[in-house]
Amino acid sequence: MEPKIKEKHWSPDLELEIQKIWQETGLYKFSRRKGKVFSIDTPPPYASGKWHIAAAIHYAQIDMIARTMRMMGYDVYFPFGVDRNGLPVEVEVEKKNGINMFSTPREEFLRLCKEYLDEAEKDIISISKRLGLSADFDSYFQTDSVLWRTQTQRTFIEAFKKGLVYEDVRPNNYCPRCRTTLADAEVEYKEMESILVYLRFSEKESRRSVVIATTRPELLPACAAVIYNPKDDRYKDLLGKTLITPLGDEVIVLEHPSADPNFGTGIMMVCSYGDYDDVRLFRELGLKPKIIMNEDGTLNELAGKYAGMRTDEARKAILEDLKDYIEKAEKILHRTPVCWRCKTPIEIVPMKEYYLKQKDFLDELKQKVLSKAKFYPEWSVNYWLDWVNSIETDWPISRRRYYGTEIPVWYCKSCGKPALPEPGGYYRPWKEDPPFDTCPHCGSKAGFVGEDRVFDTWMDSSISPLVYNGYGWNEELFKELGQSDLRPQGKDIVRTWLHYTLLRTYHATGEPAFKHIWLSGMGLDANGRPMHKSLGNIIYPWPLLEKYGADAIRLAGASEAHHGSDFRISEARIAGAFKFLQKLWNVSRFISSFPFPEKASLSPTDIWILGELNKTVEIALEGYKKFDFFDPATSARHFVWEVFAPHYVEMVKWRAYGQGSEEEAISAWWTLHTSLRYILRILAPITPHITDVIWRRIYGGTVHEESLPEPKKEWETDYAKLGDRLMEFNSYVWKIKKERGISFKESVSLSIPEELKPFEKDLRALHNIK
Incomplete structure (x- = not known):
């Protein structure tokens, strides 16, 4: 009998052929035929550079969710967007063109940004399509489009009218390099080498020397007080007294628990402003700030002779001037707040900005989200709660940049x-x-x-579920979809994209943005390190797509770890997944040689493998219900590679080839096909290309319009309990033949254990037992 599958090997080129069929037939169009809808708030990837393999796997797993829900009977609304606003692209354009944004005409700089984004976007869209994402690429969204920016402005205007927006002058995180305000969520912390300088102050009346350690000597002109901890008895006699700084200024000595007795000498400067602790202390202690920092990160005229210098220049100059006042200096690692994009240490500068209220709504927001939304995995809710519980300020939403939605x-x-x-x-x-x-x-x-000014880029991306679902521009669609069913995203942007979306959607609709929130882990290299250019360990997807295809990458990613955990990825793992696909192809090609009978009278061996299949189905379904693809991938892989192919297929070949009765052949054919059809449906969301090619070649139609399989009670028999013993016996016989140096086809004299007698006929045929 000729196999219906002609090709002897699975090839990535076959993925391109099946993708063309999907496109031509509109297989994944949002059709509204099934009556129940599942909408996905797809993360709009940022078009600021090439994707690496971890990002590709992340989006492939979002596609697995879409495919799962279709097979569960839903019409899936799976939009796709590209994030094209904000600081990162401006930084890249400045680097690429060797220019400074503020020295370039605004229109010209916007043109350069758009050109850069158009090019970067092509790669993202191409990789997404090549991975087999079943999203809507015919009308994908862009966050810098007129449509999207119109809706960003709409939500701002609506919030303004509700009294949710105000303008105020407050100390803010400020990046001197990017020359813009940053929200707390955009501040990262980095261990950086710093100099801890011990400076001699003097007590005004007694001229007693008091040594104070600081990492920010350049802020000495802005010092308004020094503090010590109330529990520190060393400085009790200084309370309320005046100290003379090395610059000759007078400052008061106060008590406050913020002072760490174990850092430096235990007494510290309070300057405006070294960090947010200083901001709080000025407020609590009723001190009058002396602002010495300009918006461009240089010192102003209140800094005296250091005016016009950058902070690093001022630090060197002031240390040189005050060398007679330095007791000692030592190198330390200091936890330094830096800009999330360019990694420049931030300054705290009073700025006039627009703010969106969030502090007043945090308790309501938590209650709404926790009562109506489910996190996957369940414990990942703590990422969001930890952030929400730490929020102390409203969200500064205005930015002094160019490429963003205008206020x-x-x-x-x-x-x-x-x-x-x-x-x-x-x-x-x-x-x-x-x-x-x-x-x-x-x-x-x-x-x-x-x-x-323009908006913080998160003002745009945080309304993705509103824009995708038609809010403000397609009311019929929004009425149908309402809130998105699912937010899939990485855990690294919980405090920005997730939190701001929950806040903004709540402001707009009074409801949580999602029913399900899926937070994924980070993609790491084979050694467990994050992928960074500086480490030289980034793996780019295109060479791997060309060599192994999309399904191998998708399967490798799904097989690596349970959802929510960090996962490792390497070419070796992808190559291993590709070998499995070859095994699946070979088994399917073998089965495609035989007809698929409508019914059969099953043998004990057939009933056993169906029991094993039942276990696989149960494990896979449990994983799919949690949007966790580890169990479906690994259970199906184990069944095919470790059970079905080496044991069952080998045991029934003689029957399948007609060496027994017609009834025995029919039972083998029916069981082979039934097992394959179940496995193809289990694997379809994870490896959509190979499963659909096989299904179309053998059965016609597409596997992606089938449902996920369900276990069958009639397959739960005592034969399934003998599976381990049966496979152990097969392995035992193969081992004996190998040790004797004889072919697996040669006869051997052995006794079949009594408990395996139901399988005797198939065992004798497999091992040629005399």
């Missing part, structure tokens, strides 16, 4: 108050006149000055 505000030239347009348009106040000519506050027609 839709104009200021009256007469009264100076802000005026906002009606939502529904895309407004660029820095270059356009407002769509009104009268101030709503004072009635003046003297004109307006447009806002030139």
Whole structure:
């Protein structure tokens, strides 16, 4: 009998053929035929550089969720978007072109950003399609499109009208290199080498020397007080007294528990501002701040002779000037706050910014989310709770950058108050006149000055479920979809993308943004290290896609760890997955040689393998229900490679080839096909290409319109309990033949154990037992 599968080997080229069929037939179009919908808030990948293999696997697993839900009977709304706003692309454009954003005409810089994004986006879309993502690529979203930016501005205007937005001058995280405010969520911490300098102050009355250690001597001109811990008896006699700084300024000595008796000398400067502890201390102690920092990170005229210097320059200069006051200096590792994008140490600078209220809503938000949304894995909710419970400030949402959605505000030239347009348009106040000519506050027609700031990029990406689902631009779609069913994302952006989306959607709708929140682990190299250019361990997907194909990458990623855990990836693991695909192909090709009978009278061997199949189905379904692909992948792989192919297939070949009765042949054919059909459906969400090619060649139609298999009670028999013993016996016989140096086909004289007598006929045929 000729096999229906002609090719002797599985090839990545066959993936391209099946993808063409999917595209031509519109297989994954959101059809609304099934009556129940599952919508995915797909993470819009950031178009600022090439994807590495971990990102590819992350998106492949999101596709596995979409495919799972289709096989569970849902119409799946699986939009795709690309994130194209914000600081990262500006940094890349500056590097690539050797320019500074603020020294480049705004229109020219925006053009360069768009050109860069268009090129970077092509690679992301190409890899996503090549991985077999069943998302909607015919009308994908872009966060810098007129549509998206219009909706970002709409939600801001709506929030402004609700009293959720205000403008204030406050100390903020500020990146001197990027020259913009950063939210707390955009601040990272890095262990950096620093100099701990011990400076001699003197007590005003007694001239007693008091040594104070600091890592920020350049902030000495802004020192307003020194503090010690109330439990530190060494400095009790200084309480309320005045110290003279090495610069000759007078500062008061106060008690406060923030002082660490074990750091430095136990007494510390309070300056405006070294960090947020200083901000809090100035407020609590009623101190008057002396701001010596400019917005560009240089010191201003209040710093005296150090005015105009950058902080690192001022630090060197002040240490040189005060060398007679230095007791000692030592190198230490200091936990330093840095910009999330360029890694420059941040400064705390008072800035006038727009804020979105969040502090007042955190308890309500927690209650809503915890009562209506489910996290996968369950313990991952702590990532979000830990962040929410640490929030102490509202969200500063304005940025002094160029490539972002403009803040839709104009200021009256007469009264100076802000005026906002009606939502529904895309407004660029820095270059356009407002769509009104009268101030709503004072009635003046003297004109307006447009806002030139843009939004924090998370203001755009945080409304992804609203934009995807039609909020503000397709009310019929939004009425149908409402909140997204699923947010899939990495754990590394919980405090930004997840939290801000929950906050913004709650502001807009009063409800949580999602029913299910899926937080994945990080992709690591074979040694367990994060992939970074500096480590030289980044694996790019294109060479692996060409060599092994998408399904091998997808299977390797799914097989590595349970969902939520960090996972390791290497070419060796992908090569191993590719070998399994070859095994699956070979087994399927063998089975495709035989007809698929409608029914059969099963032998004990057939019933045994169906019992083993039942176990595999149960394990796989449990994993799929939790959006965890480790168990489906590993259980199916084990069944095919360790049980079905080496034992069952070998035991029934003689029957399948017609060396027994017609009834025995039919039972083998029926069981072979039934097992294969179950395995193909189990693996379809994970390895969609090979399973669909096999299904189409043998059975017609597509596996992706089938349902996930269910276990059958009638297959739960005592024969299944003998599986381990049966396979042990097979391995025992093969071992004996190998030790004797005889072919596996040669006869051997052995006794078949009594408990395995039900399988005797197949065992004798397999091992040629006399």
